Amino acid sequence: xxxxxxxxxxxxxxxxMKKIPIIKTCIVLILMTSCNSLTRNKVITxxxxxxxxxxxxxxxxxxxxxxxxxxxxxxxxxxxxxxKTIENGKESEVDPIFLKGIVFKEQHSKxxxxxxxxxNELKRKGYTIILLENNFNIGHQQDVIGV
Numbered sequence: 001x002x003x004x005x006x007x008x009x010x011x012x013x014x015x016x017m018k019k020i021p022i023i024k025t026c027i028v029l030i031l032m033t034s035c036n037s038l039t040r041n042k043v044i045t046x047x048x049x050x051x052x053x054x055x056x057x058x059x060x061x062x063x064x065x066x067x068x069x070x071x072x073x074x075x076x077x078x079x080x081x082x083x084k085t086i087e088n089g090k091e092s093e094v095d096p097i098f099l100k101g102i103v104f105k106e107q108h109s110k111x112x113x114x115x116x117x118x119x120n121e122l123k124r125k126g127y128t129i130i131l132l133e134n135n136f137n138i139g140h141q142q143d144v145i146g147v
Contacts, residue, residue: 044068111143
């Protein structure tokens with residue numbers, strides 16, 4: 001009787017041990033497939049204004065897609081002015097010069113990262129990205145980045 005009881009315990013332990021690797025494998029597979037869905041590229045669509053900029057200025061639309069990976073702020077045609085006025089607390093450019101390119105704003109804490117993250121990819125495509133206006137977060141003003 002004692003021998004039968006011991007054999008049944010060993011048999012039960014072995015049976016449960018076979019289930020453990022199967023359970024671990026299932027958990028690993030579930031984690032791998034769920035993490036894969038997090039790393040998929042999200043689809044980025046151009047706004048009507050961005051399409052017009054690309055067509056009018058003859059800019060590769062993939063540039064906008066690259067920028068949108070890091071920034072969701074308004075993208076405008078590249079403009080710059082040597083003179084600015086401030087009325088009612090709002091800054092505006094005097095006689096802006098429009099050039100072939102685009103500009104967008106970003107928080108000072110992120111602007112350097114965007115420039116450094118995009119510079120190699122844009123350079124391969126024949127574009128240059130620069131920190132056009134560094135506001136050093138003075139008065140919570142955003143920096144201006146140009147392509």
